Amino acid sequence: MISIQRRSGSSLRWNVVCFSAAILGAFLSSATLLALSGGDAVKAFSALFTGAFGSQNALFGSLAKATPLLLVGLGTVIAFRAKIWNIGQEGQVLAGAMMAYWASLMVGSLPYWLALSVIALAGLSGGGILGLLAGYLKTRFHTNEVISTVMLNYIVIFFLAYLLDGGPWMETGVTVAYHQSPPVNPALEWPELFARGAGKLHIGFLFALAASAFCAILIDRTSLGYDIRAFGSNPTALRFRGTNVRRLLLVVMLLSGALAGLAGAGELFGTSHRLRAETLLGIGSSGIVVAMVGGLRPSGVMLAALFFGALKSGAIYMRLQSGTPAGLVSAMEGLVLLFFLCAAVATKFQIVRSNVHA
């Protein structure tokens, strides 16, 4: 008889098998989807790959797309490792961008690096404050953070809509309203890392790398990381053993939101240079996917962010080359997540052939 049993340990070989199967499964099902919609899967995928990694420019473009996903993913890791289900990254990204934009309106006279720091800090605090608010609702009123964070998303989105559509940040002096702000002060744009023409890889990428190291060290090597992991496994024991779990929850929500906020600020000042909902929406939810696919580990999130960044970046080229519908990329993202979640479960089990006694 063949039965499925829970694994007592983990085996590297089996993990590799599971995740390879997940990648294969995701691509095969995406290819099926492509074929069904009348496209040429081989051509589309080769265009996707070329668009993502085919040149230095393409690679930098992928890294640029990966940057906000990595930041949001890391923030998600901090919250999810504590089993605090912050899923308000969409709103936190927007709040970070809005706070940073607001700051940029006031720091024009400061020296460049100081102004840049203020803007980055404002991004961090915008997302952080929104996270903190959900955390406060949870500690004070036992509001489920899944609900409060999602609801806060809507408040932020509509607030932004007001600001950009008839509000104080609306671009004036044009005949058609685009629901966007005027460009940020060009002197305050975030510097690009490489010479002109080498993709839009801005300094936010370095921030994201630094944040990755920060998170890896925080989670595995510090007392706060110990608290975060312990809270995720057993908050009761942590409370019984002298930790102020309310304060911990607030700290986690603050950090988690702040990283998402920084992603929003980076997109605004490094890439789009205009505050506009369309360029920012979707980063938050993709970031959550990145965190899950990355196994809630900073190193895994780096790989997953690169993968999804490449997917997004290559998709543009794929669309141009093969006329593949843009929606397919979102579908692929979802498929990859599904297959990875299945693989993550599969790694915990093993298939056993057992002899039955008569």
Next chain:
Amino acid sequence: MENLLSVQNLTKRFGPVTANDGVNLEVRKGEIHCLFGENGAGKSTLSSCLYGYYRADSGVIRFKGEVAELNSPADALRLGIGMVHQHFVLVSNFTVLENIIVGSAETGLFLTKSDARRKISELCENCGIRIDLDREIWELSVGEQQWVEILKALYFGAELLILDEPTAVLTPQQSDQLFRILDGMRKRGLSIILISHKLREVMQSDRVTILRKGRAIATVETSETTAEAITSLMVGHKVNKHVRDRSVEPTGEVLAVDRACAIGEWGEDILKDVSFNIAHHEILGLAGVAGNGQKELFETLMGVRALSSGGFSLEGELITKPTSREMLDRGIGFVPDDRFLEGLIPEFGTAENLILGWQRAREYCRGPFLDRRKMDALARRKIEEFKVVTASADLPVERLSGGNAQRIILAREFLHSRGLLLANQPTRGLDVAASEFVYEKILEKRASGFAVLLASEELDDLLRLCDRIAVIFKGRIMGIVRPEETTLLELGMMMAGDASDVQRTVQ
């Protein structure tokens, strides 16, 4: 004598674990047959196979001489095998009568209560059960609810009744009553399988089958053996039971609790005017049926539950509004009764669990960073000293046995506490050897001057370990007595709330 049930070569595996390994068991008609063994010896698995809850991987079960196909509890019931679980399955706002006949095949669409009433009254009389059939379940004591479960099984025609740890929730008096009822049933020719790990009960049975590591080691006539012999069979070797050293006298005062009150979620009294004190070199026992405020008392002393009035002082210093942080910093050691919920982080390894509560202490940190080297060194030391069986210091403790998990908690609490140890059911779920290890360590702390509050449901253990025993009932201390001046009967009465004759408090 004729065998009602015979089990041959029964084997049941759960994955790699063999819970029952070629077990043979014979139960005669009209006997109380005890299944005795440590936790994990396979008692519950065996009884679940007999009741049709699990299907044995191999082996033959014969009931009344015929091979029994037990695919579900319904099959077992149809044959005449009934089971009374530790947790009762009763509808609390139904009457006794309704609970018994509910689900019986004979009721059909309309309940014909009068016939059922006659039949049940007869059963009650035969077994010596006195119970009002028209009272609702919530009005009954735990002991009486258990009778209803027994009646239910008998009403369904059980000739073999399996009782799983029936006295775990009873006071000594209620246990005695239960055994009188079981005795009545045996005389009427019914057979009873009693699962227990309490020697006192085992000795009241006709025969005992001792299980060890999934195997049936031996079946002996109770009248021809001794409690010591049975224990040795169960453990596989002789066990030395520790007793306190009476030459060490308690002195001074470490903890003084003064009229502590706590109120529950619905405004009910959880603790009411609880007062006691504990000296250096003293173990104060806390006896009581589970759920009478013991857990809440420990929680208030650990600063995780607020007092509504009253308070306590530590080393003469009044503690107001304590937090768990403050109590840990004051050097209180705490062994919670639910070790995986309140004492450990299941996903953490031994090394990380050993510093739970001290993850910011200077000993284990360098600035904001954990000092892994110091933690690992500590883990190596403590794993050896406390004989923790684990593959590595990083193996998640959720994969360790209850005894090993408890050793980690003890190691941590003994290392970080100074002066006061609070231990709530520290041996719950542990086998004899592991329990004695825990007691040995607690007695060492007493010898070194600690004050210890020790709650346990094992009265025999409290009597040999404690300097004084406080009895708690419905959040009230019914009295504090010395082991040498009390009896099990007296403790039992106090545990049941009847303290009119015995209420006294010794200092």
